[in-house]
Amino acid sequence: MADLFFDEWMKSFMEQWNAEPELSDALAQIGFNSVIGYGFDGEDQPRGVIAxxxxxxxSAGAFNGEELNWDIRCSDAQWQKWISKPPGMMGLGMAFTSGKMKFKVGDYGAMIKDPRMAGPFIKSFTVMGRS
Structure with a gap:
């Protein structure tokens, strides 16, 4: 497996994203458009980005200064945990409220209250495990 959120890994994530109907098709139904950054808590900028x-x-690859709609950060250990065993809604909520998952950009509260976005967000962790 390529290093998490580096260029090669992000390109694989993009392929898996598009191959998962519960993610790409579900988001297509609501016309979802975003640039999403992924990275590690405590770093100045995300490592990877997907449009x-x-x-x-x-498109996907290493972060190169793109303007983000979402910037999601966790510790490496937390990302690895979720990639090996994707979280459910309660696990994500607990991680957010405890500070284990941070949104440097984006509104977690608004997203998680909208099932049309929350379901695909949770599915994205399953897709990460295939990258």
Whole structure:
């Protein structure tokens, strides 16, 4: 497996994203467009980024200064835990409230209250495990 959130890993994540109907098709139904950064807590910028247009990932790779709609951070250990065993809604909520998962950009509260976004967000962790 390539290093988490580096260019090769992000490109694999993009392929897996587009291959998962519960993620890409579900987000296409609501016209979801975003640039999402992923990285580690305590670092100045995310390591990887994925651009999504109408639910489909259109580009991915190492972060290169893109303007983000979402910037999600956790410790390496937390990411590894979720990649090996994807969290459910309660696990994500606990991680957010305890500070184990941080949104440097984006509104976690608004996203998690919208089942059209929350379900695909949770599915994205399963997809990460395939990358």
């Amino acid at each position: 999504v247009e109408n639910g489909k990932a259109t």
